[in-house]
Amino acid sequence: MDPRFRGDDVGRRKNRLGRHGHTMxxxxxxxxxxxxxxxxxxxxxxxxxxxxxxxxxxxxxTGERGISPERLAEFRHQLxxxxxxxxxxxxxxxxxxxxxxxxxxSTHAPVLSEFATLFPATLELAFCAMVFAVVLxxxxxVIAATRRxxxxxxxxxxxxxxxxxxxxxxxxxxxxxxxxxxxxxxPVSGRIDLLYYFEPVTGFMLxxxxxxxxxxxxxxxxxxxxxxxxxxGTIPLATIARMTRSAMLEVLGEDYVRTARAxxxxxxxxxxxxxxxxxxxPVVTVIGLQVGALMAxxxxxxxIFSWPGIGTWLIESIQRRDYPVLQGGVLxxxxxxxxxxxxxxxxxxxxxxxxxxxx
Amino acid sequence: xxxDTTASAPRVETPPGPIAAFFxxxxxxxxxxxxxxxxxxxxxxxxxxxFIAPYGPSExxxxxxxxxxxxxxxxxxxxxxxxxxxxxxxxxxxIFGARLSLFIGLSVVVASMIAGIVLGLVAAFAPGWPSIVIxxxxxxxxxxxxxxxxxxxxxxxxxxxxxxxxxxxxVYLPNYVRLVRASALSEKTRDYVVAARVAGAGTLRxxxxxxxxxxxxxxxxxxxxxxxxxxxxxxALGFLGLGAQPPSPEWGAMLASARxxxxxxxxxxxxxxxxxxxxxxxxxxxxDGLRDALDPKMRRS
Numbered sequence: 001m002d003p004r005f006r007g008d009d010v011g012r013r014k015n016r017l018g019r020h021g022h023t024m025x026x027x028x029x030x031x032x033x034x035x036x037x038x039x040x041x042x043x044x045x046x047x048x049x050x051x052x053x054x055x056x057x058x059x060x061x062t063g064e065r066g067i068s069p070e071r072l073a074e075f076r077h078q079l080x081x082x083x084x085x086x087x088x089x090x091x092x093x094x095x096x097x098x099x100x101x102x103x104x105x106s107t108h109a110p111v112l113s114e115f116a117t118l119f120p121a122t123l124e125l126a127f128c129a130m131v132f133a134v135v136l137x138x139x140x141x142v143i144a145a146t147r148r149x150x151x152x153x154x155x156x157x158x159x160x161x162x163x164x165x166x167x168x169x170x171x172x173x174x175x176x177x178x179x180x181x182x183x184x185x186x187p188v189s190g191r192i193d194l195l196y197y198f199e200p201v202t203g204f205m206l207x208x209x210x211x212x213x214x215x216x217x218x219x220x221x222x223x224x225x226x227x228x229x230x231x232x233g234t235i236p237l238a239t240i241a242r243m244t245r246s247a248m249l250e251v252l253g254e255d256y257v258r259t260a261r262a263x264x265x266x267x268x269x270x271x272x273x274x275x276x277x278x279x280x281x282p283v284v285t286v287i288g289l290q291v292g293a294l295m296a297x298x299x300x301x302x303x304i305f306s307w308p309g310i311g312t313w314l315i316e317s318i319q320r321r322d323y324p325v326l327q328g329g330v331l332x333x334x335x336x337x338x339x340x341x342x343x344x345x346x347x348x349x350x351x352x353x354x355x356x357x358x359x
Numbered sequence: 360x361x362x363d364t365t366a367s368a369p370r371v372e373t374p375p376g377p378i379a380a381f382f383x384x385x386x387x388x389x390x391x392x393x394x395x396x397x398x399x400x401x402x403x404x405x406x407x408x409x410f411i412a413p414y415g416p417s418e419x420x421x422x423x424x425x426x427x428x429x430x431x432x433x434x435x436x437x438x439x440x441x442x443x444x445x446x447x448x449x450x451x452x453x454i455f456g457a458r459l460s461l462f463i464g465l466s467v468v469v470a471s472m473i474a475g476i477v478l479g480l481v482a483a484f485a486p487g488w489p490s491i492v493i494x495x496x497x498x499x500x501x502x503x504x505x506x507x508x509x510x511x512x513x514x515x516x517x518x519x520x521x522x523x524x525x526x527x528x529x530v531y532l533p534n535y536v537r538l539v540r541a542s543a544l545s546e547k548t549r550d551y552v553v554a555a556r557v558a559g560a561g562t563l564r565x566x567x568x569x570x571x572x573x574x575x576x577x578x579x580x581x582x583x584x585x586x587x588x589x590x591x592x593x594x595a596l597g598f599l600g601l602g603a604q605p606p607s608p609e610w611g612a613m614l615a616s617a618r619x620x621x622x623x624x625x626x627x628x629x630x631x632x633x634x635x636x637x638x639x640x641x642x643x644x645x646x647d648g649l650r651d652a653l654d655p656k657m658r659r660s
Binding site for chain 2: 037330334
């Protein structure tokens with residue numbers, strides 16, 4: 001290795017051996033700085049992508065009708081298309097830095113404000129799906145691991161593998177067929193009955209409907225949320241159950257679990273406290289990794305249930321060839337996924353002292 | 360060694376070779392074996408679709424639209440699984456669809472695996488900027504949610520079956536690159552690699568002939584997972600109208616046009632989805648079996 005770098009490395013290692021908070025802070029800063037080039041690269045790619053899309057951006061804006069060369073030049077100047085490409089990219093970054101993610105061609109509203117109005121719907125759905133997946137997935141995995149090799153274990157894992165293999169858009173249609181069409185129990189689409197109207201306060205329908213004080217509004221919101229939650233939560237649920245089982249199996253064979261058993265602690269305490277706490281470390285990572293998958297799944301789920309969130313918005317933007325929305329939307333979602341992944345990394349460091357000290 | 364020595368030598372219990380051990384472990388797993396049987400049947404159906412399918416995938420029988428499956432009241436023996444909204448035989452379309460889905464899965468896995476192995480080995484053996492560029496590029500791909508990335512790529516290059524394969528290949532590339540790089544980095548410092556280098560092996564030889572075979576186990580497991588995910592994502596794209604285009608009998612595309620018949624002719628919706636589920640499930644069963652058989656930690660002995 002180049003000696004110059006070696007010196008640097010020794011310095012950094014000293015730093016790592018410093019106090020707790022110090023290394024943690026360093027870890028946070030390093031992890032955050034690493035994200036900047038990633039985000040720039042995504043911005044660059046969306047910038048290039050929008051130029052690769054067939055169709056002239058001016059024609060997209062003005063329609064097919066002919067316009068005079070002067071108007072054309074004016075348009076080009078307005079959009080900055082008469083500038084060299086590198087200048088256009090810098091301008092684009094400058095706009096992003098000022099929170100300008102472009103303007104929708106079809107609604108003429110800023111992409112960022114549309115995103116901000118629709119995002120709570122997606123977040124509410126994703127959050128409920130994650131809670132559904134964690135609340136059912138972790139116990140299922142623990143039960144399967146403690147009853148390893150029994151019929152119960154095989155059934156649980158069989159169901160989990162089926163869920164893991166599920167085409168969720170079809171699963172959604174099946175649930176609609178059964179619960180909405182045949183049993184008439186749940187509504188087919190939307191977030192709440194049209195009967196109820198109130199100004200969004202938080203953007204989260206469950207909270208807003210409670211705040212609105214209208215009879216039945218909350219129940220209506222819940223009944224609209226049930227099927228989408230199940231659909232979006234299915235794959236995370238299966239993944240978490242499988243991961244919890246294998247993590248538990250690994251931990252249950254460890255010496256400290258045998259010690260805890262030998263001390264005469266109740267099986268509940270051994271499994272619940274000693275084993276589960278350590279088994280949860282990889283599970284938390286998996287939950288974190290599901291965030292991106294959840295966003296992808298939300299696109300399909302929202303599309304099936306006409307859920308007015310980011311997913312529906314993006315699919316419609318493609319159908320309408322509203323490329324600024326697609327560009328800005330993808331950038332914003334990637335940004336959110338990146339930030340959540342950092343938070344998960346940090347949480348991982350907090351949960352697992354071994355990682356914190358090793359780095 | 361003379362031949363008679365081996366013949367007359369007392370039979371000693373020799374440990375089975377790695378391949379024999381693998382097959383023993385794999386076939387002990389009954390679920391994996393079941394998955395393998397179903398998958399083999401599906402592959403046969405896909406290969407011999409021309410001979411098995413009673414009709415062509417786009418053949419229309421105008422007077423037989425929305426005929427329910429044969430075992431339901433109003434069904435017709437001529438159309439075992441019923442017909443769709445324009446009178447095409449569901450069974451024939453599903454059979455030809457198997458060909459498409461398995462083809463997509465296989466193409467994606469071959470393309471992303473080869474590209475991933477090359478990029479991953481380069482990243483492991485060329486520290487400095489090639490490694491940095493490759494790994495940061497993979498970070499970028501990973502930070503966009505998978506289906507969303509595929510949607511964006513398809514939105515740019517246009518919806519079609521080929522473009523679906525291209526888009527999904529890009530999405531799964533980082534998994535291989537990271538996997539190959541990580542295992543190559545840990546293998547690189549082993550004695551046998553050093554020995555090969557001392558013996559005068561060039562870098563290319565060390566990369567592909569010395570190190571690569573020892574990194575294959577996790578790659579194979581990843582391949583099984585990639586095939587099933589690729590089939591799911593291709594179907595999702597088809598369902599959104601961004602993948603294979605009608606009248607292609609791709610299962611996802613079949614579901615897209617069937618949505619409106621959920622109430623009146625539910626079999627048009629249930630059958631293609633069931634086909635996807637069975638295919639993906641059987642591949643995942645095989646994948647789980649592969650993982651358990653290849654992962655020494657999970658091995659029972």
